Amino acid sequence: MSPERVSPREAEVLALLGEHLTNAQIARRLSISVRTVENHVSSLLRKHDAADRRALAAFAGRARAPMAAMPSWRTGFTGRAHERDTLPALLRPGALVTITGPGGVGKTRLAAVVAEAAAPDFPLGGAFVDLVPVRDGEVAGAAARALGVGESPGRSLADAVAHALDGGRRLLVLDNCEHVLDGAAALADRVLSSCPGVTVLATSRERLGIPGEHVVPISPLPLASEAEALFVDRARAVDHAFAADPVLVAEICARLDGMPLAIELAAARCASLGAHGVLAALEDSLRLLAGSRHADERHRSLRAVLGWSHNLLGDDERALFPRLGVFAGAFDLDAVCRTAPYASRGEVADVLGRLVDKSLVVRDGGSDSEWRLLATVRAYALERLAAAGELERVRELHLRWAAGTARSLADETLRPLVTETACGPSADMAWGRAGKRTPQWQERFDAVGADLRSALRHAPPGPGAAAHELARSLGRLAYARRLMRESVAHFREAARRAMDASDAAADLRCAAQAVFGAGLASGAFELLVESAERARVAGDRTARAIALAQAVVTARRFLSGFAQPVAEPALRQLLEEAVAAARPGTAVAGDAGTTPGDGGKPAVPDHIVAAHVAVALTWCPPSPQAFPDPSLAGAAVVAARATGDPVLVSAALDAPASLAMRAGRFRRAYAIARERLRLIDGMNRSDPACAAEILDAFHHTWLCAFAVGDVEGALGVAERIAGDELLGAHPYRPAGKLIPPLVLLGRCEEALELAEPMWRAWRGSGAPIAAWLSPAASAVALAHGLRADREAFLLWRERAELALGPGADPSSEPMVFAAFAAALAAAETGTATVEGAAELVARAFAGSPTGWSAAYARAAGAELAVRAGLPDAADRVAAARETAGENVWASARLTDLAARITLPPRPGTGSCD
Numbered sequence: 001m002s003p004e005r006v007s008p009r010e011a012e013v014l015a016l017l018g019e020h021l022t023n024a025q026i027a028r029r030l031s032i033s034v035r036t037v038e039n040h041v042s043s044l045l046r047k048h049d050a051a052d053r054r055a056l057a058a059f060a061g062r063a064r065a066p067m068a069a070m071p072s073w074r075t076g077f078t079g080r081a082h083e084r085d086t087l088p089a090l091l092r093p094g095a096l097v098t099i100t101g102p103g104g105v106g107k108t109r110l111a112a113v114v115a116e117a118a119a120p121d122f123p124l125g126g127a128f129v130d131l132v133p134v135r136d137g138e139v140a141g142a143a144a145r146a147l148g149v150g151e152s153p154g155r156s157l158a159d160a161v162a163h164a165l166d167g168g169r170r171l172l173v174l175d176n177c178e179h180v181l182d183g184a185a186a187l188a189d190r191v192l193s194s195c196p197g198v199t200v201l202a203t204s205r206e207r208l209g210i211p212g213e214h215v216v217p218i219s220p221l222p223l224a225s226e227a228e229a230l231f232v233d234r235a236r237a238v239d240h241a242f243a244a245d246p247v248l249v250a251e252i253c254a255r256l257d258g259m260p261l262a263i264e265l266a267a268a269r270c271a272s273l274g275a276h277g278v279l280a281a282l283e284d285s286l287r288l289l290a291g292s293r294h295a296d297e298r299h300r301s302l303r304a305v306l307g308w309s310h311n312l313l314g315d316d317e318r319a320l321f322p323r324l325g326v327f328a329g330a331f332d333l334d335a336v337c338r339t340a341p342y343a344s345r346g347e348v349a350d351v352l353g354r355l356v357d358k359s360l361v362v363r364d365g366g367s368d369s370e371w372r373l374l375a376t377v378r379a380y381a382l383e384r385l386a387a388a389g390e391l392e393r394v395r396e397l398h399l400r401w402a403a404g405t406a407r408s409l410a411d412e413t414l415r416p417l418v419t420e421t422a423c424g425p426s427a428d429m430a431w432g433r434a435g436k437r438t439p440q441w442q443e444r445f446d447a448v449g450a451d452l453r454s455a456l457r458h459a460p461p462g463p464g465a466a467a468h469e470l471a472r473s474l475g476r477l478a479y480a481r482r483l484m485r486e487s488v489a490h491f492r493e494a495a496r497r498a499m500d501a502s503d504a505a506a507d508l509r510c511a512a513q514a515v516f517g518a519g520l521a522s523g524a525f526e527l528l529v530e531s532a533e534r535a536r537v538a539g540d541r542t543a544r545a546i547a548l549a550q551a552v553v554t555a556r557r558f559l560s561g562f563a564q565p566v567a568e569p570a571l572r573q574l575l576e577e578a579v580a581a582a583r584p585g586t587a588v589a590g591d592a593g594t595t596p597g598d599g600g601k602p603a604v605p606d607h608i609v610a611a612h613v614a615v616a617l618t619w620c621p622p623s624p625q626a627f628p629d630p631s632l633a634g635a636a637v638v639a640a641r642a643t644g645d646p647v648l649v650s651a652a653l654d655a656p657a658s659l660a661m662r663a664g665r666f667r668r669a670y671a672i673a674r675e676r677l678r679l680i681d682g683m684n685r686s687d688p689a690c691a692a693e694i695l696d697a698f699h700h701t702w703l704c705a706f707a708v709g710d711v712e713g714a715l716g717v718a719e720r721i722a723g724d725e726l727l728g729a730h731p732y733r734p735a736g737k738l739i740p741p742l743v744l745l746g747r748c749e750e751a752l753e754l755a756e757p758m759w760r761a762w763r764g765s766g767a768p769i770a771a772w773l774s775p776a777a778s779a780v781a782l783a784h785g786l787r788a789d790r791e792a793f794l795l796w797r798e799r800a801e802l803a804l805g806p807g808a809d810p811s812s813e814p815m816v817f818a819a820f821a822a823a824l825a826a827a828e829t830g831t832a833t834v835e836g837a838a839e840l841v842a843r844a845f846a847g848s849p850t851g852w853s854a855a856y857a858r859a860a861g862a863e864l865a866v867r868a869g870l871p872d873a874a875d876r877v878a879a880a881r882e883t884a885g886e887n888v889w890a891s892a893r894l895t896d897l898a899a900r901i902t903l904p905p906r907p908g909t910g911s912c913d
Contacts, residue, residue, distance in 0.1 A: 009032075015169075017044075018056075066125050067171065068126070071128060077110075077113050088118045090216070096200045096202065096212060097202070097213075097214045099216050102220075103376045106221075112173075121169065123168070138183070140161055140187050150484070152728075162195055167197070170198050172188075172191060173201045176203060230267075237267075252275065262304075268357075310380070313360075320336070320351045338397060338404075339401065398458075399455045399458070409477055412439070413476060446481075449481075463496075464497055472507060485518050488511050491514060492511050494507040495508050501534045505543050508534060509528065511527045512527035521554050528554060535547060545609050546578075548574050548577055549616035552616040582612075611636070633656045637653060646683055646693075661703075670710070674704075676693070676697040695727065706741070706852065709890055721737050722734035722735075722737070739755060739758070743779040751783055774800045777800035781794075785826070793825065800818045813853045834869070834870070838870055844858060845857070849882070859897075865877070
């Protein structure tokens with residue numbers, strides 16, 4: 001039997017049961033009442049089908065969530081006893097604890113050890129975020145990748161991280177913050193301000209500077225104790241028979257100022273040089289590098305040991321080692337070979353292995369096929385490469401490798417993904433963290449993404465074939481990985497890097513399509529207009545026609561994405577230009593065939609261009625009238641179907657669906673919406689061209705299902721939205737779709753579990769209004785009203801109005817739905833006076849009879865009129881019947897009302913009791 005989903009608070013209680021705490025102890029630990037703990041324990045016993053607390057405790061030991069992206073080491077941890085004892089006590093909910101110290105002092109290892117030791121206090125897990133390969137503006141993205149989340153419409157990466165961490169005790173470790181202090185501080189502040197149960201543990205060479213930050217400085221290991229113990233431990237790791245005079249070991253550690261990284265590098269040489277040889281070589285190197293003017297005195301010894309380690313390398317090792325500095329993150333053998341074309345694959349593998357043996361290169365997280373340089377070692381390698389005058393050449397090789405790798409991975413994202421085969425999991429899938437299957441391209445992109453971005457940052461300025469290919473591929477990869485804003489930025493960078501205006505136009509269209517995954521439609525409109533201008537410069541008439549047509553459709557279909565509608569004359573001008581540009585034989589990249597004089601680029605077939613223009617004409621008809629134009633909508637659908645493009649067909653179908661909704665023909669609209677939903681099943685979720693249609697089709701189908709009273713169908717669509725990788729990660733929109741059908745189906749407890757997190761997430765987002773959230777808030781009010789909880793009912797009724805903003809029209813759809821909630825709650829519970837019932841009934845009948853919420857409101861209003869014995873009850877029932885024809889829920893309600901029309905009001909009979 002699969003256990004029901006537990007809430008974050010229940011997960012915390014479960015974890016503490018695993019520590020065999022009493023209810024009173026759990027209440028004190030979580031700052032809640034004992035009664036609340038008892039309720040959670042009862043719920044957990046039921047959800048896990050457990051016989052008693054002992055069974056729950058046993059389950060808790062298996063159920064604790066792990067820390068995502070936690071690094072691993074093959075060597076043990078030596079020293080820092082004081083810090084290991086004191087740091088866990090500082091990791092309180094809402095705290096920021098920053099471990100500071102110089103590079104190479106062991107901050108990362110200490111943070112990992114402390115996080116592991118504190119795991120029982122964080123039953124919901126968390127994430128360890130390595131910021132070494134990250135640059136300004138990428139901190140939230142790194143945290144999102146570690147947590148396995150991404151952007152979605154209306155939600156930034158920082159919002160995604162906060163949402164993933166919210167709801168209980170979790171630990172977020174931000175490692176190596178010093179080069180991205182602003183970004184790390186902003187993310188820490190965002191998380192701590194919105195997630196009261198989260199603790200942030202940071203490591204940095206300087207404090208983050210957030211109020212309330214607790215700074216724990218650590219120094220090099222103390223001499224005559226921990227420093228020598230670390231040296232001996234690491235020396236014996238490479239030579240089991242190592243034994244040296246303690247005085248000699250102490251001298252070495254003193255020369256290294258107790259710096260852990262320097263000690264480990266020196267100890268690794270004991271197998272070949274012995275302790276006496278290490279001390280002698282170190283003496284020579286220190287004299288050689290005595291002129292260093294590094295600001296941090298401790299770094300002089302670290303720099304010395306790195307220089308000494310480098311000087312001990314053979315010629316082939318010295319040739320390869322500096323080249324590894326161009327890799328920002330982990331690298332594999334193929335990548336290294338691309339930056340070292342002078343040697344064979346076998347030679348590179350042999351040298352790489354020797355560099356690992358000498359502790360200059362480390363394996364990445366225990367992987368057998370990937371390696372990395374520690375941050376300080378990488379900085380030294382880059383210095384050596386620059387000093388040799390080879391930095392520019394090796395960066396060019398690195399760029400070519402990155403472009404080819406990114407292109408290959410991006411191509412994989414557009415292939416149909418088979419998740420199962422007859423023999424089990426597909427070869428295209430891999431097990432990701434948390435037991436979920438992950439496409440192999442995603443695993444690989446996560447591993448090399450930092451390097452791909454680094455290669456683009458360091459590419460020569462201006463247009464360039466490799467840089468353009470890399471930027472375009474990164475745009476596709478970032479979109480597929482749900483890093484939406486990054487995707488838009490990469491596509492825009494690709495346009496800047498393009499060798500010709502036609503490619504730039506295509507990149508800007510991709511950027512516009514990706515905008516729908518993260519931003520407002522106005523941003524897509526502007527990019528499409530810019531794309532059309534680039535196409536004009538290139539002479540790509542069809543590319544210009546399509547971009548202009550899409551711009552017009554975007555401005556008309558997605559009005560909520562514009563602060564102010566685009567002026568009518570401006571849209572008509574764009575449409576006229578699109579029609580003029582849509583002529584046969586014009587070329588753009590993307591389809592088979594070429595046209596004379598187009599430079600050999602493939603040509604878009606005429607019927608595809610014509611279909612785009614036909615859809616635009618439907619939404620912006622020639623004569624001034626309401627849009628879309630009914631006389632043109634059918635022709636646009638026929639033209640779109642001829643292309644066989646599901647994205648274009650879905651866009652064309654939106655016009656007749658919208659017309660049907662406005663006319664109150666909800667069943668017709670629902671039929672079209674379900675066709676659109678079937679179309680998106682054939683769309684590639686990794687292609688930004690599909691974003692707008694996937695989003696709109698899901699939301700429109702839900703609304704149509706609700707409008708016809710198919711409450712089960714609306715719940716099914718809402719569950720698909722909540723489970724969808726593009727839509728479901730949003731912090732509050734899926735809940736807004738789930739709550740209304742759950743309440744109408746009598747599943748109020750499930751709805752109420754979603755309510756408060758939904759509201760808190762919306763308020764935390766800073767969005768001024770959310771009209772579509774108002775019906776969900778009204779449904780929550782209804783759930784409380786059915787339970788006769790007057791105080792909660794009034795609170796959520798007020799929230800439903802707050803979501804609409806000031807001055808909401810009483811006849812608007814959300815306000816009519818609010819009237820429905822109030823009328824139904826009063827009818828079911830019999831709590832309204834005759835005067836109060838009359839007012840509620842009047843409000844329920846205030847909206848247009850063709851609105852989607854009218855059938856609900858009028859059915860509830862008619863029922864209330866009958867139960868309250870209002871004199872116009874018969875007229876209200878008749879009017880409600882006229883409205884309910886398209887809504888099966890309202891029709892069923894009125895049919896039931898007819899059977900019990902003589903019954904008096906019955907208090908306390910709500911369906912959610």
